[in-house]
Amino acid sequence: MSLRLRDPGRNNGVAPEFTVDPKLLDAVSPSGDRGGIVVGSGLNGEPLTISALRAMPTRIVLVGGLYLARQVALRAMAVGAWVVIATGRPAAWQVLPQAAGTGPNGRPSPLAQIRRLSPVELPRPSEDAPLLVVTDGGPTPQDLFPPRSPWQTTVYVLPYLHPQATTIANAADIVLMQRLPVGQAELAARIWRLPPQMMRQLTTLKDDQVVALGANLWRPLRLVTTAKEQQLLGPVRRGD
Template identity: 80%
Template structure:
């Protein structure tokens, strides 16, 4: 089965993520894998895998409007590529399963692949092509810009439980937006923010629990989440909420 890459860019060349080496146990969690660093996010209308380049050779912003399940899945798949993941959150217990999924070193300490931090400015690991960085900013519907991506190979994922009128600047600055099902009022706001025609606005209100729309510059791509059995053992069943 062929795979399609979701290409997106608002600042020129999107760049392509490299391949990374991680433990077989971690790789075994996520299957099928994307091509050359691409992250399989879901499947298209014909069942073909769709990949996105979340980790790129350019500072990248991704905004997700929806539940924690999708945010955790993106973080888990970034871990499987060998990326470092820093999660800034006010609800650390909600992310502990990713620390457990990363495994332990021979001396019993957690593998330092995932760090859970408070919602305050901190020094971040320096991202490189061989060691990219995903920062998950889980602050709620009005995030402060504490960890803007400033260098190549850093991606900041803003996790918004819903779209707020005062968060439109954050949403508009994104290179990629991932949208889950919305109530009518939220879909109407999304239509105003991104100038969506009525059929697209309506589609946002009818997505299933495993439905996502990838939105970007000249991009509107509905897809269905692909979740493996081992991912479900870590994250639980696919769901729209938290």
């Protein structure tokens, strides 16, 4: 099973349409395929989208800083997903509830929920309300919320690659990697059996560049950001 990186200029089929407040969509996300998340642009500036919210359990691994992880979570929320963040650093994720705002009753919107790194009951995902669970548990996270049902996607945020995270890394449908130091790139090459040229490319990525890796997929791309995202997250960067 693999995730496709989708070019909106091509006929990739029709993904489901999710209902979300248009103001939220305009505020935090550039437009993209229905049901997809825009992760960056290609060499010609075309938006590239991953079908991260779909009718099957999905795993995504992010290797890099919090900036990338929070941007992916914001964009999932903008296309109608519930987002649950399990983290040991809740202050770093307050931008999600801030972006979600409040409901008609004046209480915080339930679209974004921050939880501890311990098992909790999750919202039940559906086609109309997909679920993105972010596990921000360090380089060797526990698999607390493996995706078990359609319309649930679990994102594992790895600040760096660790040999003990090999099982989680290998189980991913897609991996988004930012620049790695040489030792980390060598480990990535062993985990995913990358040739030397790809391994070297991982060490030379710019701060705004990411490689999307999956089955039969190696796609360098450039992160793009909206004005509202810059207000929430600051400029595009490699670190947190």
